[in-house]
Amino acid sequence: MTEDALKPSKQFQKMATKSVWAIALFIFTYLFLIALSIGLTILSCYAGIMLVAAKPMFITFMLCAGLCSFGFLIVFFLLKFIFSSNKIDRSHLTEITEAEQPRLFNLINSIVEEVGTHFPKKVYVSSEVNASVFYDSSFWSMFFPVKKNLQVGLGLMNTISTDELRAILAHEFGHFSQRSMKVGSYVYNVNQIIYNMLYNNEGYNNLVARLASLSSYFAIFVVLAGKVVSGIQYLLTKVYDIVNLSHLALSREMEFHADTVAAHVAGSKPLITSLLRLQLADYSLDTVFNYYSKKISVNERTDNIYPQQYFIMNFLAKVQRLSIDGGLPQISEDYNKKFNKSRLVLKDQWASHPGTEDRIAHLKKLNIPLKNHQEGIAIDLLNDKEDLLKKITEGIFSRVNYEKSPAITSFKQFEEEFVRENAINSFPEVFNAYFDYRNPITEFEDDVFEKPVQPFNINAEELFSDENLALIFESRSAITDLDTIDRIDAGAIKIKSFDYDGQKYTVADCKKLIDQLKKEVESNDKKLKDFDHRIFEYFRFKASEQQQTETFKAYYSKYISVAETFNIQQKVHQDLLDATSFMNATTPFEIIRQKMLIVKNEEVKFKEKLSELLESADYESLITPEIKERSTAYLNVNFKYFAGTLYFDEELKVLFAAMDDFAYLITEYHFKTKKALLGFEASMEVSVLNA
Incomplete structure (x- = not known):
C-alpha cells in the first residue's frame, strides 16, 4: 500500500x-x-x-x-x-485460533501485512452482524502499547462476500495504521x-x-x-x-480515513456493497431471533440459526425485487433512497460516525478498482463451518430458560412456516406494498357504487408503479422534516443552521419553512387521497368488466364498516393509553390521585368496547381461551390501581394485559378484513391475466 x-x-x-x-x-x-x-x-x-x-x-x-x-x-x-479500567465483556465471544481456521487467518495476515499494522492479540467470533477491533483500556493505555483483539460476527460473514470481508477488516485495521491515529486514542482515554x-x-x-x-x-x-x-x-x-465534541469530530474523520485504507486494500466497491446490505443482514438475523423467541413457550429452538438468516435475507430480497449476485442481494443506493425522500440535512455534531451516504460518496470519489479478488461468501472461509455455527447457536439458546428440553426445528420446518406466515401476514404482491402504508379509502358519497364506471387503459402493475408509490415516501418524509424543523424552531434541537433541499437555513428561517412545509403536507395528502379514489375506481371498473360488481360492493362495504369501528376502537384504546401514561414517570401523589379519576373515566368506555368485542361473533376465531379468560377476569372486577401512596402492581398488570389483548384483536380483525378486500381485488387482476 x-x-x-x-x-x-x-x-x-x-x-x-x-x-x-x-x-x-x-x-x-x-x-x-x-x-x-x-x-x-x-x-x-x-x-x-x-x-x-x-x-x-x-x-x-x-x-x-x-x-x-x-x-x-x-x-x-x-x-x-x-x-x-474498562474491561470488555467477552462472555458472548468464542476465541478461534490459526490452527482451527487457517484460511480466515491467512486473509487477516494478508490485510495486516498490507496495512502495516500488528496482528491481533486474539481473534474471536460472535453471533452478531458486526466486526470490531477492541481492547481493555485504562489510564496507562496512553503510555504503554496495548495489543488489540479482533471480533468478527458470524451473522456478518454469513451475509457478505470474501471481498467484502476483506474490505471490512481492512477498515478496522485502518484505525491503527498510522501514528497520527494515536491522537484518537488519547482523546478517547481523556474522555x-x-x-x-x-x-x-x-x-x-x-x-x-x-x-x-x-x-x-x-x-x-x-x-x-x-x-x-x-x-x-x-x-x-x-x-x-x-x-467529547472534539473526539466525535475526530472519530468521524477517522472513519473516512479507515474507509480509504479499506478501499486501497480491496477496492471501493466491496465496502460500498457491504454498507448497503448490512441493514438487511441485521434485520434478517433479528427476524430469526424473533421467530424463536415466540417458540420459547412451546419449547422449540434450532441447532443452527445461520442458514435461516441467509434464507430470510434472500427471500426478502426477492420480495423486494432485488437482484441476487453470487448468492447475495445487491442493494442499490436508489433502492435505499426510495424509502427516504427527506430533503433535510443536519450536521450532527454528536455523531461518532459519518452517515452511510457520506461514506459511500467518499468511497465513490476514491473510485479504486477491485483488488485481491476472491470468489465466494465469507462464511465459507471457515473450516468445519457447520460445527462452529452450531456451537455459537448453542451458546445463544443456552441463555434461554425452557420449561423442558426443547425440540429442534429443522431448516425445512422453519422455511415452510416462515413462508406460510409471511403469506398470511402480507398483502398480494400486485399492490407493490402500497397498502403496507395506507388503507383503502372509505370516504365516499352515498351512491358511489351506483355511478357509471370509467374505463381504464392501464393495468395494476402500471397503477402501482414505483413512480406512483414515491408520493407515499415523499409525504412521510415531508411530515418528518416538518416535525424536525418545528423542534428546531422551538429550541428542542440545538442547532445554528441546516440544509434543506440544497439551500442553507438558520433558526430564524424556520417559521417561513414550516409554513411552506405545512402547505406541502396538505398538498401531498390531497394527492394521495385522489390516488386512493383512482385505485377504487380502477377496481370498480374491473368488477364491472368481470360482472362482479355486487361481490366487490359486498367486500368494500364490509371493509368500510370494520374500518369505521376500528377507528372508534383505536381511539378508546389510545385515550386509555394516554390517561395511564403518567404511570411511566415519577409523579406526586396528589397528581396521581387526580389522574386516576381520568383513568377510571376512560376505563368505563374501554370496558364497554371490550365487552362488545368479546360478545361479537366476528372476533370469535381470534379470541384464544387465554385471552377470553384474562379479559373476562378483568371485566368482572373493579380495580382501584392506586391508594394512599402505593400502586397496586398486580391490578395494573391485569389492566395492561387487557389493553394489549384488545389492541391485538382489533388490529388483527381489521387486517383480515382489509386483506380479504385486497385479495378479491388482486384476484380480478389475475383473472384478466389468465383470460
Whole structure:
C-alpha cells in the first residue's frame, strides 16, 4: 500500500489539532484542580493538627481526622481513574485460533501485512452482524502499547462476500495504521477519564457512605467534601463537552480515513456493497431471533440459526425485487433512497460516525478498482463451518430458560412456516406494498357504487408503479422534516443552521419553512387521497368488466364498516393509553390521585368496547381461551390501581394485559378484513391475466 493511502487528510489533521487543544485544556484544568485539592488537603490537615496541638482531646482528634478525610476525599476523587479500567465483556465471544481456521487467518495476515499494522492479540467470533477491533483500556493505555483483539460476527460473514470481508477488516485495521491515529486514542482515554469522574462513582460513593457512617464528625466533612466535588464535576462537565465534541469530530474523520485504507486494500466497491446490505443482514438475523423467541413457550429452538438468516435475507430480497449476485442481494443506493425522500440535512455534531451516504460518496470519489479478488461468501472461509455455527447457536439458546428440553426445528420446518406466515401476514404482491402504508379509502358519497364506471387503459402493475408509490415516501418524509424543523424552531434541537433541499437555513428561517412545509403536507395528502379514489375506481371498473360488481360492493362495504369501528376502537384504546401514561414517570401523589379519576373515566368506555368485542361473533376465531379468560377476569372486577401512596402492581398488570389483548384483536380483525378486500381485488387482476 502506498504511503499516500495512510496519510491522513487535511480535514483529519484539522480535527486532530482541535483534539490536541482540547486535551491541553483538560490537562491544564486537571492540573489546576489537583494543585488546588492538594493545597486544600495540606491546609485541612495542618488546621486539624494545630487544633489537636492547641487542645488535645477526643473531639479535637475526631475533628482532625474529619479535616484530613475532607482533603483525602477530594484528592481521591481526582485520582481514582488511575486505578480503574474498562474491561470488555467477552462472555458472548468464542476465541478461534490459526490452527482451527487457517484460511480466515491467512486473509487477516494478508490485510495486516498490507496495512502495516500488528496482528491481533486474539481473534474471536460472535453471533452478531458486526466486526470490531477492541481492547481493555485504562489510564496507562496512553503510555504503554496495548495489543488489540479482533471480533468478527458470524451473522456478518454469513451475509457478505470474501471481498467484502476483506474490505471490512481492512477498515478496522485502518484505525491503527498510522501514528497520527494515536491522537484518537488519547482523546478517547481523556474522555474516559472525565466520564469516570463524572459518572462512574459507585465505589467512591460507597467509600463516602462508609466514612460518614463511622461518626457524625466525619459526616460533616463528608458533606463538605461532597459540595466541593459537585463544583469540580460542574467544571469538568463543561470541559467534557469540549473534549467529547472534539473526539466525535475526530472519530468521524477517522472513519473516512479507515474507509480509504479499506478501499486501497480491496477496492471501493466491496465496502460500498457491504454498507448497503448490512441493514438487511441485521434485520434478517433479528427476524430469526424473533421467530424463536415466540417458540420459547412451546419449547422449540434450532441447532443452527445461520442458514435461516441467509434464507430470510434472500427471500426478502426477492420480495423486494432485488437482484441476487453470487448468492447475495445487491442493494442499490436508489433502492435505499426510495424509502427516504427527506430533503433535510443536519450536521450532527454528536455523531461518532459519518452517515452511510457520506461514506459511500467518499468511497465513490476514491473510485479504486477491485483488488485481491476472491470468489465466494465469507462464511465459507471457515473450516468445519457447520460445527462452529452450531456451537455459537448453542451458546445463544443456552441463555434461554425452557420449561423442558426443547425440540429442534429443522431448516425445512422453519422455511415452510416462515413462508406460510409471511403469506398470511402480507398483502398480494400486485399492490407493490402500497397498502403496507395506507388503507383503502372509505370516504365516499352515498351512491358511489351506483355511478357509471370509467374505463381504464392501464393495468395494476402500471397503477402501482414505483413512480406512483414515491408520493407515499415523499409525504412521510415531508411530515418528518416538518416535525424536525418545528423542534428546531422551538429550541428542542440545538442547532445554528441546516440544509434543506440544497439551500442553507438558520433558526430564524424556520417559521417561513414550516409554513411552506405545512402547505406541502396538505398538498401531498390531497394527492394521495385522489390516488386512493383512482385505485377504487380502477377496481370498480374491473368488477364491472368481470360482472362482479355486487361481490366487490359486498367486500368494500364490509371493509368500510370494520374500518369505521376500528377507528372508534383505536381511539378508546389510545385515550386509555394516554390517561395511564403518567404511570411511566415519577409523579406526586396528589397528581396521581387526580389522574386516576381520568383513568377510571376512560376505563368505563374501554370496558364497554371490550365487552362488545368479546360478545361479537366476528372476533370469535381470534379470541384464544387465554385471552377470553384474562379479559373476562378483568371485566368482572373493579380495580382501584392506586391508594394512599402505593400502586397496586398486580391490578395494573391485569389492566395492561387487557389493553394489549384488545389492541391485538382489533388490529388483527381489521387486517383480515382489509386483506380479504385486497385479495378479491388482486384476484380480478389475475383473472384478466389468465383470460
